Amino acid sequence: MPLLHQIVALLIPVVAIWPLTSLLVRFNRYTGRRVSPQAACFHAGILAFGAGVATWLFLASRAGTLNAGELLGGLAYFFAYCTCCTFLNWFVFAVSDTSMHVHLMVEVGREDGIALNELQRRYNKRIIIQARIPRLLELGQLRLNGDRLVLGGRWVLAGAEAARLMRILLSIPPQPVQEDSPSHGRA
């Protein structure tokens, strides 16, 4: 496949994914659909995959390089490529949405020179838990059974288990310091 065609086909998903996310977020709000912006990042990834594959198919068929093996290889390549684009797009959004570092920075930006005690009153352990429970309910990872929280899904826990195994492989402590551990307070 000519170089210019490759560049066009590879750039389209990268360039399109964020504007598509923004369009989907606005479309969902306009039509009153209750879809979280984090889910919109993944929906935009599916659309970017479609756009990338369609562009590649069009350019490859014009260049006359398309056959069954090339078609399967191209689909597999674009699936891997667009999965990475989707993850990066979601990651940037998730950092702006859920990162405690970013939240603290924005909170200071709202009132530059804020007293440390006031900052810790506005953003603390209780508020962090309160912000996460509705998100976990929305993502289906938790369910409410009366006034009790029960597990609703497993993929966040599966991800946490995979992260624990990776930590062991990479010699990183597999779990955070616990309140009752001897090293608590020194972390």
Add this chain to the structure above:
Amino acid sequence: MLRALFFGIAAFTACWLVHLIAWRIHRPQGYLLWLPAIFVALPLLALSALALGGVLPREVLHSPEHWLAPAMLHLLISACYTCSYAGLTEYSPSAEILKVVRDHMPEGIAIDNLHVKSFTEHSLTGKRLDDLVISGIIDIREGRVWLTAAGHRANGMCRNYRKLTGVSECGAG
């Protein structure tokens, strides 16, 4: 494209094995410097060495249509891995909440009784304030917290990004 997929994944796997061996010997602190060195600089050095040694034909290096697609895939997988690495060194509060709920299954747990042992004010906010001071985003003087010039820029970028994405300017954290 199948060839591009194979070489893209193979390049990432080779670099990841180098990263694994290096981390087993000694885990460095500044991963934002070391991971790009392993996943970007190392393959470039290896390719240059192979080309200079005559193992890799120079025509391949001079014709980007041979290596653009595998290189892009390798770079994207490496970028994803580098971003995920932060999740390995910082423990997810959401996952910690789910683990506590899992320990109380099948009856579940009332929200008021939810107590996560790894959640301390230091681990959640204190440590992060320290990180922001070290990275030059905020400054703490006489009990008050100020944004530095870099902090103002980062804060502006974050707010503009969220505004353009179509969501509120501040996430729930």
